[in-house]
Amino acid sequence: MTTPAAIQTSLRGDNALPLRPAEQVMNLERLGAMHQSRLSFMRTLVRRIMRERWQIEPARFELDQDGYGTVVYEVRAPQGLYSFVLFSNYLSPEARNDRVIATQWDLTMALVEGEVDDIYLEKLRQNVPKQEAGRVDARVFVLSRANRSARNFDYVVEQLAKGEQPDIERIAKVGYLYRTTAVYGSGKLGMADWEKVRTHYKDFARPFAAEMFVCLMLRNFSLLQAEHIARHRAPERFQPMKPEIKRYFGIGNSTGLGMAPYLVNHPLLINQWVEMRELALARVRTLGAITPRIREQLNELINRCTGHTREIWTEDEWQTRNNQQVLVDLEALAAQAAQPFENWDGLLDWSQQHCSLQGQEMLVSILLELYPELVDDLEDFHCAEEFLDLDPLMPLQTLKDVIENRYAWALAIDFSVEGTRETCWYRSEEKMEPRLGSVADAEAKKKQMALGVGYAVRKCYDQLCEYVEQHPDHTTARFMVARPKMRGIVRRIQSMNRCIYGDIQANLLDRNVLPMHLLRCKLAFFGVSKFDPRSRLWVRNTMFQGAPLLEDIGKQFGDDWFMPLAPQQ
Template sequence: GKFGIYDFKPLDHSEDFNQSFRAQMCAVYLLREFSLDWVDFLAKKKGGNKAVALHPEIKRYLGIGNATGLGMAPYLINHPCIVDQWLTTREEAVQATLVCDIESEKVAYFSSLLARAIQHFTEIVTINEQQDQLNATVVIELSVLQSKLMNMIEGHKTWAEFLQAHDHLSFESQEVIISCLMELYPERVDAFQEKVNADEALSLPKGKVIQDLLDVLESRYQWAITIDFDEPDNRYWFWYRSVDKEEPRMGVRGQEPGDDRELSLDIGRQAKNLYVALQQADPQQLISEFMLSKPKYRSIARRVWTMGHKKMGDIQMNVLHKHTPPMHLLRCKLSMFGATKFDPRSDRWVRITLFQGAPLFNEVHSDEWLFPLLPNLSTKDSFTENSSTQTLPTQDSTITKEV
């Protein structure tokens, strides 16, 4: 829980909530169901016997909206082991799918998912011109792929070969393809949901010398140690926490107040400073001896060693650079929660939707709800599940906008 409302540790033995963020996502789903019930309750209170319940398809389509700002970005930086575990697990799930041979029944299902994805991206509304263009590109690229799918699959034995053959597509389109592929093999993918927890300890083993740490930096942190942080653009921003709301903010270094309270999110700069300091030391000196004389490097040294030996490691981004968009950090984490309808409102906050299209409490089925679509209510249908007298008017643009 936020600010220590409840620790995660006591949930270790809970089958339902023993994986990270399951409790939070369950709460979001419960809020969605409560909100839908609340709408029906208020309508009944106001309209009495004339009240009409929300159509089940509309209920199913409605999700929980969320606006996320800079507060999420530091999480990815301050919890590198969790991020590594999430992304590594996801890559393992993808790999379990890609090794499968392409079979005709899977191709048919894949084609139907592509069709849903095309319609889904067509229905997304965003005021962000760049994101709107990215969505339009997805629709164009996937429409071409879907229309010629059988020809494009011919000659490829595995899905890995198929995906590799389409690495020229935009990243957005490639990620949609990967999402569709993972849906084809739940028996292979679902088990990975039990592997998202991580040990967050950052440590340095005993007996290691300076050269050992230099080797890690040179092999895994080239993205950091090659940056010239004397260049103004490479240290343009500073991150701090606001006094009133205790929320992360960004300020322009040298122009805005607050840099005296700068947050330690500059992992790239810290790694570079560590590298420069280590180069001036005896390569065979024990790291422990070095840290006794220069304790300010202890934290970054533990991080570099730990993350340098993990599969994914640190996010390779200089968050101080003038043209680094925090939006990428926000989207990275939100994607792990199954967020849809990505709608950036600026480069610092974004709107998304959770559980849109998900089954309701009274529905136990295996229908696919990846890429939720606007309900097709163009024909007269029952507004309530137990009454045939109340009908929904033909859907028009007004209804669509309200939905």
């Protein structure tokens, strides 16, 4: 198998174009301007399911006429048998809460290794609906929960029970029937850790593949449950939903600060994700032939992105302004793309001069969509060995040079300015979830997380310079003995020097830091769309809108659900 390093080497010949520089790509605001792409994890998962023709069938279907009960799907993939177990319970309106502090939900679910017998199902029934308050074993590797959409679920059931289809304009405002508020994996609450999933469950050996699969299954169950309830409510008048309308439904998601620290705490993995995306772009820039058919597809995708952006509904003023700017960018991009050009660099350079960051990154996603043959094989290289190694023999002058070259962005920040060290990231005791506070709060400061990489580098550099003046010939090992508290940041600095990307080039301790950029970046890698911020700390979005249905497995698949549009009614 060709490695990413070998692929990059093949692109870096005399005639190859370089990857975009880290100072451009890892800018926090640009990371927050990213969009879904062919390499997003939802897209790669669906391609695998459709290509390998997974068999997904209900092994147990025990729902009453109101849709409450238990459903177990058997999932037969090429390298294993799994069960998706779902519990549907009545939830009173006053108990419905999307925040992480909630203790009850409409649906709770788990992805489990192998078949589920009556005894094990009962064990799951006693724990899965409790979520964090319960405990599961290592047969489980994903746990999740979800609530019905107050604006859509009952409405859709009523329409189907009357023999009518749901109104597309109404659905476009909230493109889902359920919204998940957490998807847990990687060893939490007793579940199988990532190493076990990666080595034992090869069908889910890509980052977040199992978590994305649970969301996909939830999306399909939501459609099945709505039809089930409507059928029992009015069996004579009931009409099933049209497949094209079904595909327009995704699954909702509410995401808060919980995922923000991930981007900082897993720099080698984030480097891999970013590098594969940038490598795909470099391939397109270098090898992507601009034929009449490609020009036609480019125009079609620009129009599709325009339509998709117009369908985004949000009450947030900041997001509304961003969406309006993207529409302006796309209109200008369509006009520019109609002019003669010989290579993609010209169009990319033009976008950097005339478009917002979101418009620029939208163009990147469009270009990746045009060349699946240059992009799709990179989906196999999203994993990384996450060891930050310390090199004790590195001369201190070399370490100093590394900091000055790789972390020039951190050294350029004046941390003595008021507000540059005001934000405090800490973990709450109640839910063990990240929170945002101020260093003025003594309790928050006591529990703060080490997310201020730029400030840590600055402190390390200052102490290193002082030490080198006295001991210019010492190695890193001697410096570590003298300054043991610097071990963590030195390990990171040395390890990240082997990467192109990975470190977010921003001061996350600044009073004006916008966590939304962190959330959007990770969600873009997942493949979500239609961001609807509810504050600067959490956002609603839509997953799997436009994706094929379970009943589409085995049929012809064009993998053409990028920026889906509402069906014509």
